[in-house]
């Protein structure tokens with residue numbers, strides 16, 4: 001399988017380049033040269049396959065030029081080692097829980113798969129691979145957990161001091177081993193600027209083989225299509241028909257992965273794009289005008305994105321035709337007050353605790369069903385509610401914390417404080433190699 005950049009479709013690169021480069025030099029996004037069809041014997045037998053069987057069948061369509069089936073199996077075995085269960089709220093409204101991985105958010109699927117692919121690509125090489133990642137919270141935790149203990153790879157995380165939640169900070173700073181945390185006295189944008197400048201610096205690149213683990217890496221997208229098949233399978237076995245997926249969205253990676261699943265043959269009726277006040281894509285779906293703007297802060301902050309990075313991939317999949325995209329995708333947006341009311345309503349009606357991102361999805365699912373009565377909708381629940389206690393507890397009272405999270409709050413934070421000037425960061429990087 002070769003990959004092309006959305007900005008120059010005629011230039012194709014191999015898997016290794018697409019993965020280690022992450023972002024093409026022309027600033028486009030890597031896409032598979034063709035979307036492979038899942039063999040019909042797999043699609044027709046989903047209900048007899050385990051989640052790992054399904055993940056393997058999908059992954060090998062993309063990896064088989066570069067990895068043997070045994071290698072892909074091994075990779076899936078390590079990366080996709082937790083479930084994605086569907087819970088039903090009503091006959092036709094369902095929740096796909098994507099938070100059963102180590103960082104309690106769906107980003108674990110992408111991060112773990114990417115870590116497994118990258119480590120295999122650099123296996124046996126002399127030089128260690130160093131992943132630089134700037135995080136505003138969730139991504140860093142998933143990437144750190146994904147790469148923990150992976151041989152020949154180290155991860156350096158830059159996070160903004162005082163601007164990630166206490167639990168998120170613990171997830172970034174307590175792992176040790178091949179994970180190093182830098183606490184930057186600045187904003188997320190400052191962290192991102194340091195990473196970008198490091199990639200262009202000659203002295204650093206002489207000492208390090210650098211790569212990035214940001215959300216536009218194609219290997220974060222591929223595994224996110226696994227669970228669309230898995231969810232469909234779980235509904236099918238309950239004898240249900242046409243299925244729609246509702247995706248709480250920020251950078252639209254999750255939704256784009258759903259589009260890939262549909263192109264691979266999964267019979268999805270519609271996708272429902274649910275956003276908070278950052279409603280650039282719902283506006284586009286209604287008007288045909290794509291107008292990025294600065295993000296606004298909300299209580300579903302992992303979706304506070306003003307210029308969704310996967311939008312160009314979505315456009316590419318529809319041949320840049322707005323009319324075609326809006327046949328497949330519905331878009332709805334909600335305020336924080338509506339979201340809080342939804343958290344309360346879901347708890348009262350169904351005794352189910354949904355995080356603020358999932359609650360935005362719930363509102364969109366209901367709005368869609370109002371005009372499509374009787375259709376099945378699966379809402380993607382993108383994170384565990386306990387990751388958002390400052391929002392959840394004032395609405396529902398103390399919702400508690402699962403053991404996995406409680407454990408890390410006792411661990412000791414280890415982070416190196418740094419200023420935002422590039423020279424300090426560069427000196428720190430070079431001095432480790434001296």
Ligand SMILES: *Cc1c(COP(=O)(O)O)cnc(C)c1O
Pocket residue numbers: 105106107138248249250251252253254255302303357382383
């Ligand atoms: C990252 C994230 C999202 C947004 O996902 P995209 O793929 O960027 O659209 C939604 N919810 C949670 C909890 C997240 O961490």
